[in-house]
Amino acid sequence: MILAVFPFIAGLFSFILGLVVLIVGADTKNSKWSFVLFAGSVGVWAVFISLFMIVKNAVAGEIFVGIYYVAALLIAYAFLVFSLSYSGVKLSHATSILALLPWAILSGFIVVPGMFISSVEITNKTVQLESSYYIIYSAIFVLYVSIGLGYMAIKAFRNRYGAHLRTLTVALFICILGGSYFNLLMPLFGNYSLIIFGPLFSFFMVFSVFYSIAKHGLFDIRLAFVRTVTYVLSLSTLAAVYVVVAYIIFNQILGQTSTISQILINVGLTLTLAFLFQPVKIFFDHLTNSLFYKDGYSADDFYAALNKVLTSTTDLRSLLKRISHMLSDTFKSEQAFIFVFTEDRGFISSGTDDHSKLPYHDAQEIRNLTEIILPDSPIISKTVRRMMISHKIALIMPLIREHELIGYVCLGDHRTSTYSRRDRRVLRTIADELVIAIQNALSVQEVKDLNAHLEQRIDAATKELRTSNAQLQKLDEAKDEFISMASHQLRTPLTSIKGYISMIMDGDVGKISKDQKHLLEEAFMSSERMVRLISDFLNVSRLQTGKFIVDKHPVNLAKLVAQQVDALASSAAAHNLKFIYKKPKNIPEIELDENKIQQVIMNFCDNAIYYSKEHSKINVGLALIGNQVEFTVKDTGIGVPVTEQGQLFTKFFRATNARKQRPDGTGVGLFLAKKVVDAHDGKIVFESEEHKGSTFGFMLPVKKA
Known part of the structure; x- marks a missing residue:
C-alpha cells in the first residue's frame, strides 16, 4: 500500500510539469501541445494505477483499469507526435488524426465490458485480458514508441550539437523501456504483481525532462523552473x-x-x-x-562587449563579420551572418566562417518581415520555412530604420537547444544599435565608393585633358611655324612694294599729280601697317619658341616718340584727328630695345587713331616721374567694357565693341606690347571707360646710359 503512493506522486509531478509547459512554455518546434498530452497521459496512467492498487471496490477497480489502459496507449501516441515534431518532422492534421485512429478504436474496445478486459480480480490485483486484442494493443504501442525513439535518436546522434536531445532520448528510452516491461510485457503473461513499479519510471521521466528544461532550455521555461x-x-x-x-x-x-x-x-x-x-x-x-546557467551569458557583459565591437571599425564587411562572430559565440549558434541591402538594389553579406549564402531573391521573400521569426513561427509561409531549413537558419531578425527594412540578422541552429525568449528579447534590445552602426558603416562605404568613382573619373578626365593638351600643343606649334614662315615670306615682297612706292612718290619715274601722291601715300601707309603686323606676328612666334630677344642700347625716348607721332600725323589727319604732343626736355637716354619700344608706341597711337571719334584730339604724353619715365596715349574713343578689361592684354583677344569698329584687327598688338614692356622690367598703364575713351601706355625704370 505504501508503494502505491509513489506512482500517485509521480503522476502528480507529470501533471504539474505538463501544466507549467502549457501555461508558460514556448512552442519549441511545434511540440508544446504534444508534450502536454504526453505528460498528461503519463500522469493519468500513473495516478489510476495507484488508485487501482488502493481501491477495494470491484466496479471502481474495473473502471480504473480501463482508464489506465486507455491512457497507456495515449502515451504511445502522444510520444510519437512529440518526438516527430521535436525532431523537425512536420505532421499534417490528416496524419495526426490517422495515427490517433487505432487508439480511438481500441479505447472503444477497452470501455466495452468483457471485450478487451475479461475480468478484474480486486483482491489479488490481477486482470484478465483478451489475448488477441492485447497483442494488437501491444504491437501498436511498441510501433509508435519505436518510431518516436528512432527519429529522436537519429536527430540526436547526427547533430554534433545535440547533447540535450541525446540526454532526453536516452532518458525517455529507459523510462518507456521500464514501464513497458512491468506494465506491458509482464501483464501479457498474466503477472500483475509488479505493475506498481512501472509508473515509478515516470519519476525518471520527470527528472530527465526537468533536467532538459533546467540545463538546455527545453520549452523555454528554464528561468521559471530555476526560480x-x-x-x-x-x-x-x-x-x-x-x-x-x-x-x-x-x-x-x-x-x-x-x-x-x-x-x-x-x-x-x-x-x-x-x-x-x-x-x-x-x-x-x-x-x-x-x-x-554555467553555459549562459550575462546580458550586461554582452551589451558592453557589443558596444566595443560596434565602434571598432567603419569598414562594413569587417563590422558585419565581427558582430556575427560575437552573436554566434554568445547565443551558441552554429552559424551567424548579417544581410544588408544597398542603394543600388544589391546587398552585402558577411558572417562567421562557412556561413550560408542567402541569395537576393530569397531575401526578397521576407521583405515584409517586422518581427523575429523561427522556422516554426505560424506567421511565415511554407516558402519561407523551406528557405530557412535549406539554409540552416533557425532565427531571422529584421533590421528596421524608420519603417524601412535595411537587412537581417540570421542565426543558425542552436548548438545545445533552441533560442529562448530571453535570447530574442536581448536581440530586440540590440537591434537599434546594430541599425545605427550599420547605417554609419554604409554611409562611410558610400563615401569611399563615391571617392573611388570620382578618382576614376578624374583620372580618365586628366588623361583625356593631357591627350587634348598634347594635340593642342602640336596644333599651336604648327600654327606658330606657319605664322613664322608666312611672315618671313610676306616680308620680302612688302619691302619691295614699299621701296617702289617711295621711288614713285619721290619722282624717280616722273612727275606725279597731287591726287596720285595722296593715293600713293595711302598705299605706303597700308604697306607700313602690313610690315608692322608681320613684325608683330614674328615677335609672337619668337615668344612662343623662346627666341624673343631684347637688344638694349641707349635711346632718346622723347625723340623716338616725336618721330612716331610725326610719322602717324598724316594718318591721323586722314581720319580728321590730331595728335597733341609736347616733347619734354628732361628725359634722359634710357637703355631700350628701340625697335620693339617703337612698335609699342606705334601700336598705342595707331589704335587711338582707329578707335577715336572724328574731329577729336589724341593726347600723347611723356614725363619723368621719380626714377621712372611714363608714356601715355589718351583718346576719346569707344573705350573698353568693364567686363572685358581683364582679358585685354591676352593673346588674340579683342573687345566686343572693337571687333565691330575694326573687324580686321588681329588681337596681337596689345599682347605683344605687354610682353615688350615686361621684358624691360616695366609696367603697362591702362585706364578706360566705355563710350568715353581710354588711356594706354607704359612706365619704364630709368637706367641712364
Whole structure:
C-alpha cells in the first residue's frame, strides 16, 4: 500500500510539469501541445494505477483499469507526435488524426465490458485480458514508441550539437523501456504483481525532462523552473532550520514552557527567519545559476562587449563579420551572418566562417518581415520555412530604420537547444544599435565608393585633358611655324612694294599729280601697317619658341616718340584727328630695345587713331616721374567694357565693341606690347571707360646710359 503512493506522486509531478509547459512554455518546434498530452497521459496512467492498487471496490477497480489502459496507449501516441515534431518532422492534421485512429478504436474496445478486459480480480490485483486484442494493443504501442525513439535518436546522434536531445532520448528510452516491461510485457503473461513499479519510471521521466528544461532550455521555461527551485530550496531550508531550532529550544533547553513564552519564542524565530530569507535566497540563486546557467551569458557583459565591437571599425564587411562572430559565440549558434541591402538594389553579406549564402531573391521573400521569426513561427509561409531549413537558419531578425527594412540578422541552429525568449528579447534590445552602426558603416562605404568613382573619373578626365593638351600643343606649334614662315615670306615682297612706292612718290619715274601722291601715300601707309603686323606676328612666334630677344642700347625716348607721332600725323589727319604732343626736355637716354619700344608706341597711337571719334584730339604724353619715365596715349574713343578689361592684354583677344569698329584687327598688338614692356622690367598703364575713351601706355625704370 505504501508503494502505491509513489506512482500517485509521480503522476502528480507529470501533471504539474505538463501544466507549467502549457501555461508558460514556448512552442519549441511545434511540440508544446504534444508534450502536454504526453505528460498528461503519463500522469493519468500513473495516478489510476495507484488508485487501482488502493481501491477495494470491484466496479471502481474495473473502471480504473480501463482508464489506465486507455491512457497507456495515449502515451504511445502522444510520444510519437512529440518526438516527430521535436525532431523537425512536420505532421499534417490528416496524419495526426490517422495515427490517433487505432487508439480511438481500441479505447472503444477497452470501455466495452468483457471485450478487451475479461475480468478484474480486486483482491489479488490481477486482470484478465483478451489475448488477441492485447497483442494488437501491444504491437501498436511498441510501433509508435519505436518510431518516436528512432527519429529522436537519429536527430540526436547526427547533430554534433545535440547533447540535450541525446540526454532526453536516452532518458525517455529507459523510462518507456521500464514501464513497458512491468506494465506491458509482464501483464501479457498474466503477472500483475509488479505493475506498481512501472509508473515509478515516470519519476525518471520527470527528472530527465526537468533536467532538459533546467540545463538546455527545453520549452523555454528554464528561468521559471530555476526560480521555483530557488524558492522551494530557500523555504525548505528555513522550515528545516525552524523545526530544528524550535525542537532544541522547547525540548532540550527550556523543557515545558508557558504559552506566552512559546508565543514570544515563535515570534522571535519567525522574525529571525524573515531576516534570513533574503540572504538564503541569494545563496540559492548563486547555487542554481552556477548549476543551470554555467553555459549562459550575462546580458550586461554582452551589451558592453557589443558596444566595443560596434565602434571598432567603419569598414562594413569587417563590422558585419565581427558582430556575427560575437552573436554566434554568445547565443551558441552554429552559424551567424548579417544581410544588408544597398542603394543600388544589391546587398552585402558577411558572417562567421562557412556561413550560408542567402541569395537576393530569397531575401526578397521576407521583405515584409517586422518581427523575429523561427522556422516554426505560424506567421511565415511554407516558402519561407523551406528557405530557412535549406539554409540552416533557425532565427531571422529584421533590421528596421524608420519603417524601412535595411537587412537581417540570421542565426543558425542552436548548438545545445533552441533560442529562448530571453535570447530574442536581448536581440530586440540590440537591434537599434546594430541599425545605427550599420547605417554609419554604409554611409562611410558610400563615401569611399563615391571617392573611388570620382578618382576614376578624374583620372580618365586628366588623361583625356593631357591627350587634348598634347594635340593642342602640336596644333599651336604648327600654327606658330606657319605664322613664322608666312611672315618671313610676306616680308620680302612688302619691302619691295614699299621701296617702289617711295621711288614713285619721290619722282624717280616722273612727275606725279597731287591726287596720285595722296593715293600713293595711302598705299605706303597700308604697306607700313602690313610690315608692322608681320613684325608683330614674328615677335609672337619668337615668344612662343623662346627666341624673343631684347637688344638694349641707349635711346632718346622723347625723340623716338616725336618721330612716331610725326610719322602717324598724316594718318591721323586722314581720319580728321590730331595728335597733341609736347616733347619734354628732361628725359634722359634710357637703355631700350628701340625697335620693339617703337612698335609699342606705334601700336598705342595707331589704335587711338582707329578707335577715336572724328574731329577729336589724341593726347600723347611723356614725363619723368621719380626714377621712372611714363608714356601715355589718351583718346576719346569707344573705350573698353568693364567686363572685358581683364582679358585685354591676352593673346588674340579683342573687345566686343572693337571687333565691330575694326573687324580686321588681329588681337596681337596689345599682347605683344605687354610682353615688350615686361621684358624691360616695366609696367603697362591702362585706364578706360566705355563710350568715353581710354588711356594706354607704359612706365619704364630709368637706367641712364
